[in-house]
Amino acid sequence: MNYLLDYPYGADKYIQDAQTRLYDYLLNRWGLSLTPSLYRSFGRVYRVHTEDGYIPQAFNDSSRDYISSSSRGSNGGLFFEDKLAVLSYVYQVDPIRKNDVRDDVLKVEWMFFIDLSKITPGGISDQAGFRLDEIAINDVKNFLQNNGCGFTVHETVREVDKVLERFSGAMKKNALHENMQPKMCFKICAELRYNPQIFTTQQQKQLQPMQKSVVLYIKTSPDTSLLIPVGDGLYMYQEYAAGNTLKPLVTTSSTGYLAGKNMELPFVYNEQNISLPDFNLSTGVWDRTGLGVPTGFQDGDIVTLTFTDQV
Numbered sequence: 001m002n003y004l005l006d007y008p009y010g011a012d013k014y015i016q017d018a019q020t021r022l023y024d025y026l027l028n029r030w031g032l033s034l035t036p037s038l039y040r041s042f043g044r045v046y047r048v049h050t051e052d053g054y055i056p057q058a059f060n061d062s063s064r065d066y067i068s069s070s071s072r073g074s075n076g077g078l079f080f081e082d083k084l085a086v087l088s089y090v091y092q093v094d095p096i097r098k099n100d101v102r103d104d105v106l107k108v109e110w111m112f113f114i115d116l117s118k119i120t121p122g123g124i125s126d127q128a129g130f131r132l133d134e135i136a137i138n139d140v141k142n143f144l145q146n147n148g149c150g151f152t153v154h155e156t157v158r159e160v161d162k163v164l165e166r167f168s169g170a171m172k173k174n175a176l177h178e179n180m181q182p183k184m185c186f187k188i189c190a191e192l193r194y195n196p197q198i199f200t201t202q203q204q205k206q207l208q209p210m211q212k213s214v215v216l217y218i219k220t221s222p223d224t225s226l227l228i229p230v231g232d233g234l235y236m237y238q239e240y241a242a243g244n245t246l247k248p249l250v251t252t253s254s255t256g257y258l259a260g261k262n263m264e265l266p267f268v269y270n271e272q273n274i275s276l277p278d279f280n281l282s283t284g285v286w287d288r289t290g291l292g293v294p295t296g297f298q299d300g301d302i303v304t305l306t307f308t309d310q311v
Contacts, residue, residue, distance in 0.1 A: 002041045003058060011106050013199035014192055015043050015090050018149040024229065024311060025143055030119035030136075032085060033228055034238065038118060042089035044108075045078060053169025056111070058089060077167065078113075079175040080183060085118035091166065091187075104196045108151075110188040111163065112140060113175075117182040133158075133184045141188055148190070155189035163187045211264070212309040218242050218301035227251065231309035244289040244296040246303060256284025261307040268304035 002023045008016045023041040027033050042058040055077030081087050093107040114136060121136035137156060145153045157163050160179040163186060164172050179185055214228050214236060222239035230236045234250045236257055247256045259282060266273035267286070278287040286303075288296025297303075 001037055001039070003043070005043065008043075008199070010196055010199055011092070011096070011104070011192070011194065012044055014106075014149055014151075014194055015108070018144065018151055019043050019090065021147055021149065021311075022140070022143055025147070026086070026139065027229055029123060029139055030086065030121065031123070031125075032119065034226060035085075036227075036229060038083075038085040040081070040084055040087050042078065044092050045089045047091070047166060048077075050169060053172065054167050055169060055171055056089065056091060056167060077169075077171045078111075079164075079171055080113045080178040080185070084113075085115050087113040099193060103193045106192045106194065108190055108192065109157075110140065110144065110190060111185070112136075112187070113183075113185045115183055133186075136184070137186050137188075144188060144190060150194065151190040151192050153188055153190050157187045157189065158184075160185055208311060209308050210311045211306060212311075213304060213306040214238075214248070216240060216246070216248060216303040216305065218246075218297045218299055218303070220299045230257065231311045240297070242295050242297055242299050242301075245285050245287050246297050247283070247285045248305070258305065258307055259284035261309070264306040264308075270301055 002020060004016060004020065005012055019041060023039070027036055027039060030039075032039050045056045045058045047054050048057045056079075057077060078087060078089055089111050091109045091111055093109060097105045099105050116132055116136065119136070121132040121139055124132060124135065137158070141153055141156060144151050160176055164175060175185070210231075212230060214230070215238070217239045218241070219239045220242060222237070222241055224237060224239070226238040227235035228238050230250065234252065234257075236248055236250050240246055240248075248258050249255075250257045259280075261281075261284070263279065263281070265277075266275040267277045267279070268274070278289075279285070280287065290296070292298055
């Protein structure tokens, strides 16, 4: 789950834009598209003082409360979580300074706590039992450097005590012991230079076009709990009933999601290229009436579609 602010201001706007792009990218890169709940992503967190020391916590602007790792209660911090594959957030390093042209210079640390056995770094499954920590770090570092909405990467820190040097207490000590294969933590130290006068009022979300490929399955009894993240925070059903037609849908609408989309040919049906599919651009329906026995789309069929989405 990607935890977002309803109305991010100033530095939070830049952080949230990069956070969302990175979250969507890593869901696909790390094989979590069908299980997004295994990745909890937060924006800027706070260094909260407790009786035991300082812990990182995120603030939920809707509930007006602090959020911690799911099984540690409201007083816990954001460290390793056994039920998750990935936990990430951004820690702001004070102070924010001015440069020569009066832009604000913000330094942040992108913090990651990962169970390597539950992800596919670089799209690679850990079939041979190798630890793919370096690949996971590069996935994050390279994306932030090249697609991070203005963030410049400076350092990568892997040693757990240095990763958590700004925090203290029993929960930090527990995290030091948990950083063992297949678990790992690291942080990417980055810098952002921005005009503090921009994004000081409520913004409209700016969507960007991006190629998206989805793999859909035809089932006698479709499982509606299997979802694929698509554009603008929407989720598409992955399984569909057998029949003459296929209309990909998202959970929030009965209108064909691919209606009006820029579709890329060929379509792929059971690993065969279909260069001239009977696809209705107005309704988003692929019609295979008369093709196949007994129906056009049969139980066990696999369909791959590529289209331009807004993300």
